[in-house]
Amino acid sequence: MSQRLLTKSRFKQAMECPNKLFYTKKEEYANSKLEDPFLEALAQGGFQVEELARLHYPDGVLIENNDWNYDLLAEQIEELLQRENVVIFEAAFKYENLFIRTDILVKKGNEVQLIEVKAKSFDPEDENLFVGKRGGLISGWKPYLFDVAFQRYVIQKCHPEWKVKSYLMLADKSKESPVEGLNQLFRISKTAGNRTGITKKVNSLEEIGGSVLGKINIDTILDEIEAGKHLCYENLNLEQSIEVFSKHYAADKLFNSPVSFSNCKACEFTATEEELVAGKKSGFRECWGSQQGWTEKEFARANIFGIWNFRWGNRLFEEGKIFLDDLDEDDIRVRPEAGKISASERQWIQVEKTRTGDSEPYILKEELRQEMSNWKFPLNFIDFETSATALPFNKGRRPYEQVAFQFSHHTLDEAGNIKHESEYIDFEPGNFPNFQFVRELKKALGKNNGSIFKYAAHENTILNAIFQQLKESKEPDKEELMEFIKSISHSTSNSSEEWRGERDMIDLRVVVMDYYYDPHMGGSNSIKAVLPAVLNSSKYLQQKYSQPLQAIGLSSMNFDPEHVWLQVENGKALSPYKMLPPLFADWTEEQLDATVSGMENIADGGAALTAYGKLQYTDMPEEERLAIKQSLLKYCELDTLAMVMIWEYFREVVEL
Known part of the structure; x- marks a missing residue:
C-alpha cells in the first residue's frame, strides 16, 4: 500500500474541510471538480505560468518522474542539496508523514529562497494585497499563503540550519507581454493531465525580452501565521493543524469535522x-x-442548501432549521419591493413552491408586460465569447486582459420574425481581435435602433474593458468606437469615466429575476437553467422548436435546415444545449489521432475559452481549426437563440 503523506494540495483541501481528506482520490466517491472545464482551463494556465517562471532561473534542475516514490524523490533532492549553490524545480522534501514539492527552490549556501508560482494576478501598487485594513488575511489569498507556510514548515523541519525566505511569483498586471504569442510558447498537449504535458518553445527570457511575472516576499505574513496570529482551521494554529490533518490522512480516518x-x-x-x-x-x-x-x-426532503443566493444559511443551521418545511417568512427576512420580485421574495417563492410541490411558474404579468412595452423593435440579442489568460496572446497586453473574439446576434421584429442577423469570430493565431470586434458589433447593431439585450453583466464588463484599451491605443477610429461603446453600455466602478448609453443593453437576466421564477430553475438564474424551464412551461415553444429550422422559418448561419432544437422525453423538454453536436462527430479514428487540441465538445463558457487558446496554435491542421471554429459558432448562436426563446415565452404569458 502506498504511503499516505499529507502533501500541500491535501493540506489546502483540509483547510476547506478536513473531511475531504478521507474522500479525495477515491474513485468510488463522486467529485464534481474532476470534470469542470473551467477549473481545467485554470489548471492548464497555471502550468504555463510555471514554465515561464522557470525561465527566470536558467540553471534550474528539474526533478521528473517517480512522482509517487516519495522516499526516492527526497533522496534525489538531498543529493543535489550537497552542492553549495543550486536551483531546483519540483524539489521534494519528506518529514515524517509530510511531503511537499516546491515550485522553485534557490539555494546559496544556507540561504534558501522558496518560490511558489501561481497563475493568480496582482497589482504591485496594492498596499492591502494580502492583509486587509483590519489586519486579517484577504480571504482570496488565504489558501495560497497557508500553502507556502506549510511548505516552509516542512523545509525547516528537514533543514533547521537554513535561512528560508519565501515568495509568491504571480502574474503582474502592470507588465506587458514583450512578444507576440507568449501564451503559445508553452504549449499544452492534448493528453496533458499535468505539467508534464507542456512543450516549451523558448529556452530563455532573453529570447523573449522579459517576463510578465513578479515576485513578492511574504515572510512577514508567514511569520504571523506560524505565531498563530492567523489561524489555519477553527481554533488551531498552523503546526496544530498540520499535526492533526496528517495523522488522520495517514490513518485514512475520517476527521469527522x-x-x-x-x-x-x-x-x-x-x-x-x-x-x-x-x-x-x-x-x-x-x-x-x-x-x-x-x-x-x-435526504429526500428539500433543504436550505438549494436556496438561491442565500445568506442566512449559517444562522438557520445553528437554529436547527435545515429543511424548507421548517421555515417561515421571518427566517428568510422577506422584504417586498414595489413593482418587482425582491431577492428575499424570490427566495421565499422558491421555498414555498419547492415544499408544496407546486411546479407552476410565478410571474408578475402586468409588471412584465409594462417592462416589455418599453422595448423597441426590432429587438437585438447579443452574446460574447471572451478569453482572459495569465500569459497574454499578444505583444503589449497585460496578464488577464480581456480578449473578445466572438459574438452572435439575433434580431426579432414586431411581427415575431426571428433572424440570425450576424456573427463575428476571429480565430486566427496572433490577432488581437478586440478593436475589430467592436467595429463589427457597431456595424451589426447600427442597422437598426431597436433595444439590445444581453444575458448577465458580462457583455457590459467586456465593453468597458475594451473602452479602456481603445483609450490607450492609437487606433485611428478610436473616438468613434469609444462613443459607440458608450451608446450601448454603462460605465462600471472601474471605469475612468461615467456614462449610461441611450441604447444601454437590457439585461435579460435582470428581467428574469425581477418578474419570473420557475421551480424548474431551482436556485439558479443562469440561461442554462432558465431555458429548460421556459421550454417545459410552454406547449407553444415545445411544438415550435420540435420541428426542423426550415419548417418554422428560422434562419441560421451554422445549422442545417433540418436541425431540430428540441426533443421531449417522458413529457420533459431536454435542454437544447444537449443537442449541440460533438466537436468531431463525423471524424474517423485516423483524423482524431491527428488532432492537436484534445477537445471533444464546446457547450459552455469554460470550453469556449479553452478552444480559443487552442486556436492560437500555429501548427494546428486547417481541418481541425475550421471544426473548432464551427463548433464555437454553433455554441454562441444557441446562446442568442436561447434569449429569443425566453422572450417568446414572456410574450406568450403576458399575451402581447
Missing part, C-alpha cells in the same frame, strides 16, 4: 441522483448521515 451550511453547501463530494444510481458514493451523505442521523427520508 462538524457539518455546516457554508462548508457543505459547495462540497464537491456531493453525488447527483444520476451518480447515486450509477453506484457512486456521496461524501456529503456520509457526513450528514453519521453526524445528523439523516436517512433516505431526510
